Amino acid sequence: MFGNLDDETKKRVPPGQYLTARFPVLHMGPVPAFDPKTWKFRVWGEVEKPLTLSWEEFKEIPRRKLTMDIHCVTKWSKLDTSWEGVSLNTLFELGLVVPTEKAHFVIQHAEYGFTANLPIEVMEAKNFLLATHYEGEPLTPEHGAPLRGICGAIPGRKDLKDVYFWKGAKWLRGLEFSAVDVPGFWEQAGYHNDADVWLEQRIRG
16 A cells, blocks of 8 residues: 555555555546636625626636645545645635625535535635646646636645545536535435545445
8 A cells, every 4th residue: 555655654645545646537427518708607605795707707816826635535545736726715815705604614516516515614724726727737627627626635734624535526617605514416425424534434324
């Protein structure tokens, strides 16, 4: 599993995971077509004002870079992956999105009706991005282009919750802020709602 890895690197691999140099492609259904002229990103629900952005408008939002370890529920882990995208806090700071006091969860809505749910404090943490780039290049279609949610582990940051990779939706089209939790596609299929990688929360008990 670990080969010749040093002890510090071994500590970054959660229980039950194995390391891969590849980036496996896993998703339900076909890869959707992307038309930048018609693509829209929406935010609604428990926010002061709904938001709709075109792809050109979304690209104008300042992006940040982030290096993280990512962990898939199918048990592969990939270390030191490089991402670039928009943080939820950037949307807050720019005043584009202002959650109400009732907003406790965020539901990611993607193509084909796919959803993924997370508490708002997880999505606004430093290890979550609305990602547009991977390893310095725009996302490829099979990895969620033009926009996907991404949550991983920042080495050394034990204060940040690390969840399995399915909690970031590919082909993201909108965010719904909600007062109540709404299980996403995989949670409804039997996956664990919290998805903590260090607790091996893969399947609902």
